[in-house]
Amino acid sequence: MKIDTEIFDSLLLNYQQRVNRTLDNWLPAEAFNPIELHKAMRYAVLAPGKRVRPLLVYATASALGIDLERVDGPAAAVEMIHAYSLIHDDLPAMDDDDLRRGRATCHIKFDEATAILAGDALQALAFYVLSHDSKMTDNCVARLEMVEKLSLFSGSRGMAGGQAIDLAAVGKPLNIAELETMHIHKTGALIRTCIQFAALSAKTLADDKFKALDSYAKAIGLSFQVQDDILDVTGSTETLGKPQGSDIKHNKPTFPSIIGLQASREKAAELHQQALHSLSIFNEEADILRYISAWFVERTH
Numbered sequence: 001m002k003i004d005t006e007i008f009d010s011l012l013l014n015y016q017q018r019v020n021r022t023l024d025n026w027l028p029a030e031a032f033n034p035i036e037l038h039k040a041m042r043y044a045v046l047a048p049g050k051r052v053r054p055l056l057v058y059a060t061a062s063a064l065g066i067d068l069e070r071v072d073g074p075a076a077a078v079e080m081i082h083a084y085s086l087i088h089d090d091l092p093a094m095d096d097d098d099l100r101r102g103r104a105t106c107h108i109k110f111d112e113a114t115a116i117l118a119g120d121a122l123q124a125l126a127f128y129v130l131s132h133d134s135k136m137t138d139n140c141v142a143r144l145e146m147v148e149k150l151s152l153f154s155g156s157r158g159m160a161g162g163q164a165i166d167l168a169a170v171g172k173p174l175n176i177a178e179l180e181t182m183h184i185h186k187t188g189a190l191i192r193t194c195i196q197f198a199a200l201s202a203k204t205l206a207d208d209k210f211k212a213l214d215s216y217a218k219a220i221g222l223s224f225q226v227q228d229d230i231l232d233v234t235g236s237t238e239t240l241g242k243p244q245g246s247d248i249k250h251n252k253p254t255f256p257s258i259i260g261l262q263a264s265r266e267k268a269a270e271l272h273q274q275a276l277h278s279l280s281i282f283n284e285e286a287d288i289l290r291y292i293s294a295w296f297v298e299r300t301h
Helices: 006-025 033-046 052-063 069-088 114-132 140-153 159-169 175-199 207-234 253-258 261-281 285-298
Strands: none
Touching: 006 052, 006 069, 006 175, 006 285, 033 069, 033 114, 052 175, 052 207, 069 140, 069 159, 069 175, 114 140, 114 253, 140 175, 140 261, 159 175, 175 207, 175 253, 207 253, 207 261, 207 285, 253 261, 261 285
16 A cells, blocks of 8 residues: 555544534534524534544545546535434433533533424535535436435435344343444444445446445445444544443443454454455545555554
């Protein structure tokens, strides 16, 4: 891989700034009624964060030679879905967390009812963006397929379903296959959506390359969660921006709790190698994606 840390950090900052501008443009202004709801939406979405999912959309688009303007809408849409999921996950009825991205969670900053509505509104707004952004692909079939992917992978057969499995698993023993199934849905499905958004934005893309990218997405989707589980044990509240040890506190099954910390690190490394193998069909244009896979398993927050 030819990308060094300095170049990667610069790209990451550029992508973050780009999606932040796009999100700011699509989100309703705080001055518009209902004011408190719009304040809550903007608070949750524009909170400081790594913007991992938009990063994947932009990086995949760059690897495929796609003008980033064509994927601004999809990048913003997937971040809105992610933000909505965090708002709802943090609620007392679910994970009951009071810290997210280094500051008060949405229901603590506002109230539970406003937080629920903010999540609902962000989910709806994501689909509005996909259906209305004029700079996206002019291929109506591809645009409709994006709507299909986002609705499928964020619903009961994707992210929401994974959260349901997660809640049902609290205090119960799971084997490694069951844990992987949960995270493939809860975290991995939306990461697959990011990669597919960019792939669907290409004017032409060979089927073998589409499948290779999807295979890559599956590997990094799971490796990201494995590393998250590791950091819940080894990280700190200050670096994570959320309560350290939250999974242990809620008696949730994690990779370290099932297979141990060292085996979890080995699992993350194995998934990284799977991701690299999936990209073997690509040349140096996909180095940014290779670097992201390494970053996922080496990050400390």
